[in-house]
Amino acid sequence: MPAMQALRPRPANVALAIGFAVAGSLAGAFHHPASWRPFDGWAYLLTLVIALALALRDDLPFGVLVVTAAGFAGYLLLGYQPSLNFWVPAVAFISVAAREGRGRIVCGVALLAAVISLSGVCGGLPRPLVVVQALIVPAVAFAVGLTQRRLAARNAELRRLTALLDQQQRQEARRAVLDERFRIARELHDTISQHMTIVTLQTGLAEYVFHSDPPSARKALETAAAAGRESLEELRRLLVVLRTYDLGGASGPEDPADPLPDQVLAGIDRIPALAESLEAAGVRVEVRFAGERRPLHAGVELCAYRVVQEALTNVVKHSGSATAAVSVRYLDDELCVTVLDEGGPHSVTSAAGSGHGLIGMRERAKIWHGSLTAGARPGGGFQVRLRLPLGQDRDGGRPVT
Missing domain, CATH: 3.30.565.10 (Histidine kinase-like ATPase, C-terminal domain)
Known part of the structure; x- marks a missing residue:
């Protein structure tokens, strides 16, 4: 059951299969060579089986080739005239060349050459033409399949590189965020540390001499207040920088060539x-x-x-x-x-x-x-x-x- 659920024919393959089935049935119905067996119900059934198998050519490429080749061989051996069914095994082999390993490709070449030769013999073609046909059709189908294989490999590599690039961009974005956090932390440390040290020392001194030496306590509190105001001013400047300017260069909000204003950064x-x-x-x-x-x-x-x-x-x-x-x-x-x-x-x-x-x-x-x-x-x-x-x-x- 899981294997059947995995078989999801592509719409293009389904359309191709239906097209071959309809075209093959119409060709058999309206074309009646005298030397061939009449196109009856068995002929319609074989034509539908051979053509509709193409819907699964991407999911089961070698199996579809075996089914189409065997069905076309049986169709010929029953005495029905060759029609558009001739091209179905060749189309199936394209998927084999594009998706399967070397061993199955070799087997597919032999199988396709054999059924093409049988078609030529049953059609009464001269032996040289039978041989040429048996060589050219597999060669052309193999070339088309190889092109598809290379295109699929390039697309897979492109997807891999795209995923790698996306991962690198995400890493660069995370690194940029970390760098910005470190920069902000460094600026906050450098801005606050000195002023808070002065505030702490002076308020501690004021508390110690609050009753014994009120003038000294008052002076210490004034110093602490001044340091606090300076700290707030530094924080204001820092926020302006972080919101507007790049600390690493001389870029401003209007013209990248403009220098940073003197009142924004300490010097x-x-x-x-x-x-x-x-x-x-x-x-x-x-x-x-x-x-x-x-x-x-x-x-x-x-x-x-x-x-x-x-x-x-x-x-x-x-x-x-x-x-x-x-x-x-x-x-x-x-x-x-x-x-x-x-x-x-x-x-x-x-x-x-x-x-x-x-x-x-x-x-x-x-x-x-x-x-x-x-x-x-x-x-x-x-x-x-x-x-x-x-x-x-x-x-x-x-x-x-």
């Missing part, structure tokens, strides 16, 4: 203001610039600023140092940024750099073909050094994605 020029904001947390930061200062790619500027921001935040959170130094050097083909701190008695900063902050800094440097090193200094403290090549800025290079 190197904001490092001194960042250093001043940390004084409220008890850390004095000295900022030094060297070399010819010049505007850089917006993404490079943001990368340098975020690395300095994260490094200084780690100084406040982990080092315990009261001083830090930031050095920004503009070289001919490189931007070198160094953040130093002298360390403190409660330092937990690790030279291994396994925290999320150091991981994010290294990711930022890698995006712009740069490098970042972080580790303990021989004399104590910690050092973070960022190197960003500037050749990409002059030649319009794109970041690594």
